Amino acid sequence: xxxxxxxxxxxxxxxxxxIPAEEPIFTAAEKILDLTTSxxxxxxxxxxxxxxxxxxxQDGATWHCxxxxxxxxxxxxxxxxxxxxxxxxxxxxxxxxxxxxxTQVQAISPTQEIWTLRYKFSxxxxxxxxxxxxxxxxxDSPRAGMVVSIPIDLSADPELSKxxxxxxxxxxVSVERLLELENGNTEWRMATSSTPGGSIPDFLVVMNMNxxxxxxxxxxxxxxxxxxxxQPETIAN
Numbered sequence: 001x002x003x004x005x006x007x008x009x010x011x012x013x014x015x016x017x018x019i020p021a022e023e024p025i026f027t028a029a030e031k032i033l034d035l036t037t038s039x040x041x042x043x044x045x046x047x048x049x050x051x052x053x054x055x056x057x058q059d060g061a062t063w064h065c066x067x068x069x070x071x072x073x074x075x076x077x078x079x080x081x082x083x084x085x086x087x088x089x090x091x092x093x094x095x096x097x098x099x100x101x102x103t104q105v106q107a108i109s110p111t112q113e114i115w116t117l118r119y120k121f122s123x124x125x126x127x128x129x130x131x132x133x134x135x136x137x138x139x140d141s142p143r144a145g146m147v148v149s150i151p152i153d154l155s156a157d158p159e160l161s162k163x164x165x166x167x168x169x170x171x172x173v174s175v176e177r178l179l180e181l182e183n184g185n186t187e188w189r190m191a192t193s194s195t196p197g198g199s200i201p202d203f204l205v206v207m208n209m210n211x212x213x214x215x216x217x218x219x220x221x222x223x224x225x226x227x228x229x230x231q232p233e234t235i236a237n
Contacts, residue, residue, distance in 0.1 A: 011060045011171040011193055013153035014133070016160065022111065025135055029148045029175040032191050036065040045214035052210065053191070060171075061202070064209045065191040068217050069181070075224055077186045081145045081178050083224060085136050088147055089115040095223035096216060100127070105154070105163045111136050114152055118165040121196070127167040128196050143180040149173060170196040188217065 007024035009032055039051035053063035070080070083091045089102040098119045105114040116131040132149040139146075151171040154161045172194030179187040192213060196205060 008058050009148070009150065009173050009175065009193075010058055011151055011173050011195055013131075013151040013171055015153050015156050016106070016114070016133075017156075019108075019112075019133060019150075019152075022135060022137070025148055025150070026137055026146065029146060029177075032063070032175050033177060033189060035063075036067075036189065036191050039063070039065055042210045045211055046218045048214040048217045050210035050214055052206075059193060061193045061195045062206050062209075063191055063193045064213060065189065066210070066213045066217065067187065067189045070186045070188065070221075072184055072186075075186070075221060077143060077145075077178060077180045079224060079228070080186060080188065080220075081138075083220070084147055084176060084178065085138065085145050088134055088136075089117055093117075094227075095219045097219075101165065103163055103165065105131065105160050108133075114154075114160070116164045118167060119170070121200075125196075125198065125200060128170040128198070129165045129167040130170050130172055131164055132172070142182075145178045147176045149176075168196075168198040170194065170198075 007020045007028050009028045035053060036051055039053040042050035042052055044050065048066050048068045051065040051067070053065065055062050093099045093102045098121070099117055100120050101118040103116050105116055107113050112133060112135050114131065114133050116129060119128045119130065121128055131152050131154060133152050134147055134149050136145070136147045138144070150173055154164050172192055174190060174192035176190045179189070181187055190213065194205070
């Protein structure tokens with residue numbers, strides 16, 4: 001893996017051989033999260049605040065952000081992180097209706113995995129395929145969990161390419177952070193930049209992105225509640 005102190009998060013895909021060390025990835029992720037605090041506020045959907053960032057020279061698409069806060073009664077830090085920090089793609093398939101299928105392409109390490117996701121787009125647009133590296137990290141004081149998703153190009157690796165879904169290839173990069181606040185609540189902040197590929201006009205993507213990413217929060221919370229309700233209660237000995 002390459003070591004890059006100037007690594008930037010963009011929708012430009014990386015080849016597996018060029019994946020940088022984790023520290024530059026998380027440094028770039030923290031930079032994006034810091035920038036979100038000055039982005040232009042958008043509408044609030046379902047209690048989820050949205051923001052839109054300016055397109056930097058190195059960016060291939062506009063950045064968008066959503067921020068929500070959750071009380072322990074609604075969902076604890078541990079409950080949310082359990083689903084986002086473990087098998088994230090598999091869990092997202094359960095609560096995001098647009099995701100039809102997910103496949104693990106490669107488990108690089110306990111904190112790094114490559115996944116390919118097949119998204120169903122509304123008519124007349126065809127299925128889109130997004131292949132990403134997901135890197136996760138947990139830190140303390142304050143407790144924070146982060147997952148970074150980076151677009152990956154598998155074209156130079158025939159064996160890994162066999163596992164990739166077939167369809168129009170889109171690209172997205174995202175930074176997702178859970179932060180435990182002093183008042184006991186959990187802040188869930190996510191920033192993303194993406195392109196669906198194909199012939200979908202950029203202005204349609206930008207116009208609808210904030211509302212689309214905001215929808216994921218109530219969808220997740222509803223699914224989490226239903227999932228927890230199905231689990232048998234632990235009986236103390």
